[in-house]
Amino acid sequence: MASYPSSPPHQDHAAGPRPTGAVPHPRWWERKGVRATALATLLAVSGAVIAALVREQTGTEGFLVGLGLALVPVPLLIAAFRWLDRVQPGPWRNLVFSFAWGACAAALIAIVANSFATRWIETATADPTGADTLGATVIAPVVEESAKAAAVLLVFLFRRRDFTGVVDGVVIAGVTATGFAFTENILYLGNAFGTDQLTGTGPGLTSVTAATFFVRVVMSPFAHPLFTVLTGIGFGVAAVLAPERGRVRRVLVPLAGLLVAMAMHAFWNGSSSFGEYGFFAVYAAFMVPVFALVTWLAIYLRHRELRTVRTELGVYVGAGWLAPPEPFALGSLKARRLAKEFAAHYGGKEAERAVTAYEAYATSLALLRHRARKGGAGADFAVRERELLDGLWERRGYARAALAYAAQVTTPMWRPPGYAAPMAPGAAYPYPPYRC
Structure with a gap:
């Protein structure tokens, strides 16, 4: 059996002695505890305000129904992004922050900004229908994708060691958008339930609640994550660019990803104006292929990470x-x-x-x-x-x-020269024995 050193080997290309000397004392606003407390307070206040606003629009009963139905896709989406991140799993604190930002801060920014902009356009043009259309196809994509991108930017800037490539960008962006879609679904499903209550429509396939659930939760739970993942890809590409040689590209590439996410979001929101079957046409001819392409890219990048591990x-x-x-x-x-x-x-x-x-x-x-x-x-x-x-x-x-x-x-046939894999003496392990 091969023997290995009992102390760390000397290595020319590894770092030398750790730097010594006095470490500068951080100012109070630079301390991690202060920043973490401030961020947690911001998210908690945002969550309380957005919950109150949604409850005001949907009513208590509608809010609870929307909350229960909106929870359905969340575990599946989080599990999918966590599965994608198996090679180099990021810390849970980043995922918790991303989901909370999307569900609380980004949702609050979106609901306030979208409402203000739509009302301003309606007042300026005296055209409520046109204002709603413009708000859905222009204002909402710009506001919502910018609000969600802020979470990716914060992780990119302040958790740089955890943000090392495109897969990290995809995961952070996807989890942020999952939180945003969760809050948005509460609003839409709660309002749909309120409509059914007003019209006296009971539970069933003809109810507005069932139709909304089918479109938003069954058919397109990946819509918001797909848009924001394009922004995440841009930040992921920026993360692997050389700091000295790619300063301009490190700004332009995330911005390009954000613009593509906005454009795709606007196209999706405008599908209802393409005729009676416009939504289904856009869904089948555009959304599904793009989703398949992005999924393939993410899995390919994960396999490339594994190849990098083997070679490096x-x-x-x-x-x-x-x-x-x-x-x-x-x-x-x-x-x-x-x-x-x-x-x-x-x-x-x-x-x-x-x-x-x-x-x-x-x-x-x-x-x-x-x-x-x-x-x-x-x-x-x-x-x-x-x-x-x-x-x-x-x-x-x-x-x-x-x-x-x-x-x-x-790999039973693979064996390094002079090396025998260790096994506990006399142990009975429930897996196939070593092959020599």
């Missing part, structure tokens, strides 16, 4: 930081899952958490090195690289055995 980690094997089977195992979702199950079986939850963290550190390290080779790493590359390497080294005890097992099971 090889240098750390040669330097002694990683064991030979690890780049392959870390570049396979199946092997990662088996490694965590192996660790949980032999070491319990502690071992499983260690392997999960090891996989996350290794993925971040591979993507960091990939950006550095492309000229997209920041000035703190060496410090960040050393942090990730130290994080791997601290968790290698559980991770190396688990990843070696996973590599052997997923």
